[in-house]
Amino acid sequence: MYTMSEVTKLPIANPTGNLIAESAPLDETPERASLTVRMVTLVTIIVPLLGVVVAPCLVWGWGFGWTDLGLLLGMYVLSSLGVTAGFHRLFVHRSFEAYMWVKLFGPSSAQWPCRDRCFSGSLCTVAITSTATPLVHHVTWSVNSCHLWGLHPYKSDDQSRNNFVFGILALGEGWHNNHHAFLTSARHGLRWWQIDVSYWVLRTMALLGLAWNAKIPSKQAQEKMSLFKAT
Ligand SMILES: [Zn+2]
Ligand SMILES: [Zn+2]
Numbered sequence: 001m002y003t004m005s006e007v008t009k010l011p012i013a014n015p016t017g018n019l020i021a022e023s024a025p026l027d028e029t030p031e032r033a034s035l036t037v038r039m040v041t042l043v044t045i046i047v048p049l050l051g052v053v054v055a056p057c058l059v060w061g062w063g064f065g066w067t068d069l070g071l072l073l074g075m076y077v078l079s080s081l082g083v084t085a086g087f088h089r090l091f092v093h094r095s096f097e098a099y100m101w102v103k104l105f106g107p108s109s110a111q112w113p114c115r116d117r118c119f120s121g122s123l124c125t126v127a128i129t130s131t132a133t134p135l136v137h138h139v140t141w142s143v144n145s146c147h148l149w150g151l152h153p154y155k156s157d158d159q160s161r162n163n164f165v166f167g168i169l170a171l172g173e174g175w176h177n178n179h180h181a182f183l184t185s186a187r188h189g190l191r192w193w194q195i196d197v198s199y200w201v202l203r204t205m206a207l208l209g210l211a212w213n214a215k216i217p218s219k220q221a222q223e224k225m226s227l228f229k230a231t
Pocket of ligand 2: 144147160176180
């Protein structure tokens with residue numbers, strides 16, 4: 001159990017955090033995927049998303065309405081946050097710390113397994129958000145398309161890219177090159193315009209004393225990893 005004095009270790013930013021970027025290979029990046037691979041992946045990603053938009057339109061008013069839309073969006077955000085802030089940033093990369101009871105509600109959407117797992121709490125969040133789970137899975141797995149399209153501003157030993165569309169849809173996970181460059185950073189959208197809803201939630205949690213010791217790359221660390229040097 002954490003003591004109250006540790007809870008007050010705010011703000012969330014911790015520039016001296018032990019960021020994995022320090023040891024990342026820097027100068028070589030693998031070849032980019034072929035145009036065929038990129039186009040096939042694009043179709044695979046876009047067609048199901050179009051289905052999610054078109055299907056409700058076709059049955060609007062008698063099979064789908066504002067209440068359904070609100071529930072779908074609410075469950076989508078809630079479930080996605082379990083994946084992004086809970087499963088990914090907290091459990092996989094340990095980019096911040098939180099109380100055990102907070103962790104219980106973190107990893108939703110049935111994205112097992114995880115190193116700590118707390119099945120009773122997780123099953124609870126799955127039950128609450130299960131309606132949106134297929135959509136959440138499609139979007140979070142589509143984040144891997146961020147190795148195909150977007151910008152690559154930071155050095156990393158892969159083709160990871162910052163993709164604006166999935167930056168929005170995946171609640172911040174689409175700033176994927178930022179993530180690969182600074183694997184343990186709690187913040188993926190490192191610029192003010194890189195919308196990172198998951199990080200906003202983490203900041204709110206920090207203000208409420210529910211999260212602390214989050215790792216954020218310092219300005220120096222970001223400059224060191226940047227491929228766009230100021231002249
Ligand atoms: Zn990761
Ligand atoms: Zn990746």
